[in-house]
Amino acid sequence: MTPEEFRETYGPAALVTGASSGIGLAFAEELAARGFDLVLTARRTGHLDALARRLRSSCGVRARVIGADLSDPGAPARLLEETAGDDIGLVVSNAGFNIKGAYETKDTSAMARMLTVNCHAPMQLAHGFIPRLKTRGKGGIVFTASVEGLIGCPYSTAYSASKALVVSLGEGLWGEMQGTGVDVLTLCPGATESEATANMAGIADLQPAAEVARLALDNLREGPTFVPHAHYREMFERLRTMPRREALAGMAQSMKALT
Known part of the structure; x- marks a missing residue:
């Protein structure tokens, strides 16, 4: 697909959740470089405002900010309401966070917030945007899951379970959207450069967030799932055959041994 065809299929505008850092930030930068207007959302509006100004200046695109805390169950409905007038052809449901360590030691309220952000938000956003995309007859949805959603991962149990829901959501919707012109891709990255990994020493096979975002967009039609790093793709394919x-x-x- 040429850059013009990509923009024609998935543009003119994209919504990116969790756009203030990590993979979400990289998606925003990559889409702006491809000429997309943007609706950027996250909790930290200061970060988003600075990003929007930079992308307007460097790429000549429109970029607006909607502050939203997706741990609030009502946030997706407000996002849908505030984007009702935008011609959004691509939804990047990226916001999420993880909880690592022995399951019984983790705070239950933190796990509840994680489920709301990681599971409730993408389900509700997809439910609201799919009718709009089907009416357009073209467009796409990207769900950011994780390789840890492909199999239950000990000492990452709650996070792994939340991302398993995202994988199943994306796979099911990929099947439902056949013939509608709407593409669905569930992105399953491994260890990725981000604020969460910045202070972690010794992480092998750490993939740049910009590479993850670029590869995801280049493979948007190659759903239902996509693992962007060969090391993690081979590792989890092997684990799933054992x-x-x-x-x-x-x-x-x-x-x-690592905890």
């Missing part, structure tokens, strides 16, 4: 008990026991032993 007897499940053996795979989980080995993962638990490896992760326990």
Whole structure:
């Protein structure tokens, strides 16, 4: 697909959630470089305002900011209301966070917030945007999940479960959207450069967020799922072919040694 065809199919505007850092920021930058107008949303509007100004100046696109905390169950409905007048052809449902460590040691309220951000928000945004995209007859949705959503991951159990929902959501919708002109891709990155990994020493195979975003957009028609790093693609393909008990026991032993 040429840049012009890409913009014609998925433009003129894109919504990016969690756009203040990490993969969401990289999606915003990559889409602006491809000539997309943007609606950027996250909790930290100061970061978004600075990003919007920079992208307007460097790429000549329109960029507006909607502050939204997706741990509030009502936030997706407000986003849908505030974008009702925008011709959004691409929805990048990227906002999310993780909780690592032994499951019983984690705060239950934090897990509830994580489920709201990681699961409730993408479900509600997809529910609201799909009729709009089907009416247009073209467009796309990108869900940012994780390789940890492909199999239950010990010592990342709650996060892994939340991303498993996103994988299933994206796969199911990919099937439902066949013949509508709406493409659905569930992005399953491994370790990625972000604020969360900035202070973690010794992480191998760390992929730049800009590369993750670029590859996801280049493979938007290659759903239902996409793992952007060869190392993690091979690792999780191997794990999923092993007897499940053996795979989980080995993962638990490896992760326990790191905690």
